[in-house]
Amino acid sequence: MNLAKLEPIAMQKENVESLSNTASLSSALLERKNQAPGRPDYIKVSNFSFNYVPAVRVLHNITMDIPEKQVTAFIGPSGCGKTTLLRNFNRMNDLIDGVSQEGKIYVNDQDIYDRDLEVISLRKRIGMVFQKSNPFPKSIYENVVYSLRVSGQKNKEVLDEVAEKSLRSAALWDETKDRLQDSALGLSGGQMQRLCIARAIANRPEILLMDEPCSALDPIATAKIEELISELKQSFTVVIVTHNMQQATRVSDRAAYFYLGKLIEMDDTTQLFSNPSQKETEDYISGRFG
Amino acid sequence: MSEAKQKIGGSKRGRSAPGEPMVWFSGMWLAIGILMIVFLLSVILVNGVSVFWPKNVLQIELTDNSKAAWKESKYLAGEVRKTQERQVMDEQGEAIPEIQLFVGNRDVYGFAFQFVDDSDIVKENYPQGILVMERMEYGNMIAYPVKLQLADGRVISAGDEKFHQALTAAVDRGNHRRDKISHIEKGEIGDVNRAMEQHKMELKKGELDGQDVEKIKLAAEQEQADLQEKYEKLAAEATALREQQNEEIFFYRLVTGEERSVSVGFLISFYYPNQLSLFGKLGHFFSRGWSFLVDEPREANTEGGVFPALFGTFVMTLIMCILVVPFGVVAAIYLQEYAKQGLVVRVVRIAVNNLAGVPSIVYGVFGLGFFVYMVGGSIDDLFYPERKPAPTFGTGGLLWASLTMALMTVPVVIVSTEEALSSVTRGMREASLAAGASKWQTIQRIVIPGGLPGIITGMILAMARGAGEVAPLMLVGVVKLAPTLPIDTVAPFVHLERKFMHLGFHIYDLGFQSPDSEAAKPMVFATTLLLIGLVVVLNAAAILVRERLRRKYSSGAF
Ligand SMILES: Nc1ncnc2c1ncn2[C@@H]1O[C@H](COP(=O)(O)OP(=O)(O)OP(=O)(O)O)[C@@H](O)[C@H]1O
Ligand SMILES: [Mg+2]
Secondary structure: OOOOOOOOHHHHHHHHHHHHHOOOHHHHHHHHHOOOOOOOOOEEEEEEEEEEEOOEEEEEEEEEEEOOOOEEEEEOOOOOOHHHHHHHHOOHHHHOOOOEEEEEEEEOOEEOOOOOOOHHHHHHHEEEEOOOOOOOOOEHHHHHOHHHHHOOOOOHHHHHHHHHHHHHHOOOHHHHOOOOOOEHHHOOHHHHHHHHHHHHHOOOOOEEEEEOOOOOOOHHHHHHHHHHHHHHOOOOEEEEEOOOHHHHHHHOOEEEEEEOOEEEEEEEHHHHHHOOOOHHHHHHHHHHHO | OHHHHHHHHHHHOOOOOOOHHHHHHHHHHHHHHHHHHHHHHHHHHHHHHHOOOOOOEEEEEEOOOOOOOOOOOOEEEEEEEEEEEOOOOOOOOOOOEEEEEEOOOHHHHOOOEEEEEHHHEEEEEOOOOOEEEEEOOOOOEEEEEEEEEOOOOOEEEOOOOOHHHHHHHHHHHHHHHHHHHHHHHHHHHHHHHHHHHHHHHHHHHHHHHOOOHHHHHHHHHHHHHHHHHHHHHHHHHHHHHHHHHOOOEEEEEOOOOOEEEEEHHHEEEEEOHHHOOHHHHHHHHHHHHHHHHHOOEEOOOOEEOOHHHHHHHHHHHHHHHHHHHHHHHHHHHHHHHHOOOOHHHHHHHHHHHHHOOOOHHHHHHHHHHHHHHHHHHHHHHHHOHHHOOOOOOOOOOHHHHHHHHHHHHHHHHHHHHHHHHHOOOHHHHHHHHHOOOOHHHHHHHHHHHHHHHHHHHHHHHHHHHHHHOOHHHHHHOEOOOOOOOOEOOOOOOEOOOOOEOOHHHHHHHHHHHOOOHHHHHHHHHHHHHHHHHHHHHHHHHHHHHHHHHHHHHOOOOO
16 A cells, blocks of 8 residues: 655645635636646556456556546446546555556656655645545535645635535535535435535646546536536546436547447547447447437 | 254244244343343342431340340340341241341440341330431441530430430531541641651652752751641641540440440431431431442441542543553554554454453553563662652552553454444545545544544443453552542642552452451442442443534434
C-alpha cells in the first residue's frame, strides 16, 4: 500500500486562497470561459495495461487522449474495465494490494506514476464520484466540505458558501437546506449519490471523474446532473462512465467504447454514435438502441 | 439429551420442520443461562438491600434449662435472621426447628448471634421501648434505655418525655466532635507531620547532594520548632475534645437484666425498631444505605461504610481506562491500518488474542516484578533517594495497579478496536482519499469516528474486567485498610503512589478474612451489590455515550 504524504504547505495555501477568492460559481466559470480552449490531450494515456492480480490483465494497451474542458464518456459492457481505468487517473487503485501496471498516464503533461509526484496533490486536483455512493457517516454539511476541511480550510463563511454552491450544483440544496446538520446516512439512495457529487465538486477540481453518477437517480435529478455536467465542462475536464447511451449522446463531446479491457474506438460522440468505424461498437450501440 | 435425539428423529420423519428441535434445544440452554444469572443477581439484590432494612427486635423468654441462655438469664432479644431446621435431628429422627437471633451486645455476651430451638421458647413479644444502637466498637447494642447523664450533671431518665430529644442531641454532639477530632488529627496534624517530614527529607537530600549541611540545619531547626509548637497546640485541642466525648454518659439495661453505661461519644446512631412506622423504616433504610456509601469502615471493615473501597475502585478503573484506551487504540490502528498484513501481523494478532486468556494472577506477578520492583525501584533510586529505605513507588500503589490492569485488559481493547476499524468500509476510505485526504487524515476523520462505538465497546469490556478483578490487585497495591484516599486535597491531589482499597478485595476480605464471618455476611452482600452496581453504572455511562454517537450519525436508510 502506498503511504501518502501530506501535501506541502505552500500548495495547500494556494488552494485555500483560490477557494476564498472564488466568489461564486458563475464568476469562476466566466473567468475560465475567457481562457483559451483546452488542450486536446489533457489526460494522456499511452500504452497502459493493468493487472489486479498477476497474470490476469484487465486493461490492455490503452492509448487515448482526453481533451481539456470537455466531457468524455466511457461506454462498454459490464466488466470491461471502465471503472478500472477511471480509478487509475487519481491512483485509487494504489490502495489495492498486488496490482501492477505498465505504460504511462499523464495529466497535464505530468506523469502521475512519477515517484516525485505527491499523490495527495494529484487527488486534490481530481474529484471523483464513485459507482457505489459512499457518503461519510457525518452530517450532510460535513460531507460536502470534507475536501476543504482536509486542506485546512477553517473559515466558516467560505465553508458555508462552498456547501451551498456545491449542493445547489448537485440539485440537492432545496431538499437539504433545512437539515444540513443531519446525518447523511438518513438521505435516500439518490440523494446520497447527489451528495457525493456535491462533495466531489466542492473544492473545484480540474478533473471530475464520474462513475455512473446517475444510475440511482430519477429523470429529474438526472437532468439536473446532466445540466451540471454541461456547466462544469466550461471550466473542468469531465470523464463520465455511463451505461445510458442517450445520456452519453446528451452530455459528452467525446466517447470511448471499451470491450474486454481494450479500447475499441474513441471519437467525437456524434461521430461514434452515428457512424462508428468498428463493427463491435456498432453492435453494442445498436443493441442498446434496439 | 435422549429427548432431544428423539425430537431430531421425529423431524426426520417430517413431523416438524427440519432443525426445529435444535432451535428449542439451544433456546433451552439460553433460558437456563439467563435463569441462573437472574437467580444470582436476585439473591445478591435481596440480601444486599435487606441489610439496611431495620428489622423488628424480638424478645423471648426461654425455658429453664435452655442451652441458648446467657448465664442465668431467661431472656434474650434480637433480630430474627434465620428460621430453619437444625442440621442434626433429634433421637427420634425428627427435625428440630430453630431460629437465629442477632442479639448484638458482643461486648457483654461474647457472641452476637445465637441459635434458639423453637421448643426452648416460652414466650415471644416485640417490646416497644427496646433500642438498637450503633456504636464505634463491638457492633450494635440492643437494650432498654435507662437514663442519660449530661455534661453538667443533669440526669434525664428514659421515662422523661424530653429523653428522646436529649439523646438525639447528645449523639449528634458526639458525632460532631468525632468529626472534629478526625479533622484535627488526620487533616491539620497530618499537615504538620508532612511539613516536618518534608524538612527531614530536604535535610537528608542536602546531605546526599553534599551541600552545606550546617546551614540547612540551622534554618530547618527554627521551622521545626515552630511546627512542633503548632503540633502540640493541635494535639492538646484533640485531647480536650476526646475528654469531652466522655463527659456525657448513657445508661442502659440489657434484656438479661444487666445494667451498663457507655460514653455518648461512643455512639453513632440509635432507633426504636419496634416503634418505627413504614416511613420511619424507609427513612432509616435510606440513611443506613447512604452512610454505607459515604462512611469509612469500622471494626475490621465489618461495620460502617465502604467509601474508601468504592472510591478506590472507581479511581483505579478510571486511571486504567485512561491508560488502556489510547494504548490499545493506537496499537489496533497500527495493526489494522499501517502494518503490512502478513505472517507477522497474523502471529501478533494470535498472540494478542491469547494474552486475553492469561490468568489474571500472572499479570499480578508480572506487575509486582516489573512495575513495582523494577520500575518503581528505579524511580525511588532516581527521584526519592532521601526517603530510602522506605519505598515510595517501589511498593504497590494506585499507579502500578492501574497499569497492571491496563496491561491485562489491553488485548480486549485491541481486539474490539481492530474489529471496529475494519468495519469502516473500503468505500468510505476511498472517498476520503479521493477527496485529497492523507492516510492519517482518513484514519483520524473517517476511520476512528466510524469505529468509535466499537472502541467504546472494548472499553466497556475492559472496565468490567478491571473493576471486578481481585487477585492481581492484591499484589500490586490494594490493601485491607488504606489510611488515606488516593485523591485528596493535599498537593499534588492525585497520589499515584498510595495504596488504596478496592471493592473486590473488600468482599474477599470480609467474607474470608474477618474473625466473625457471620457478622460480616450482610456487608459481603451489600458490598457485592455495590460492586455490581458500580460496574453497571460505569457501563451504562459508556453505553449512553456510545448510543449517542451511534444516533448522531446513523439511521436506517440503507
Ligand atoms: N479489486 C479487484 N480485484 C480483482 N479484480 C477486479 C477488481 N475490481 C475489478 N476487477 C475485475 O476487473 C474487471 C474490470 O472491472 P471494472 O470494475 O473496471 O468493470 P466496469 O467496466 O467498471 O464494469 P461495470 O460497468 O459493471 O461497472 C472485471 O473483470 C472485474 O472482475
Ligand atoms: Mg464500473
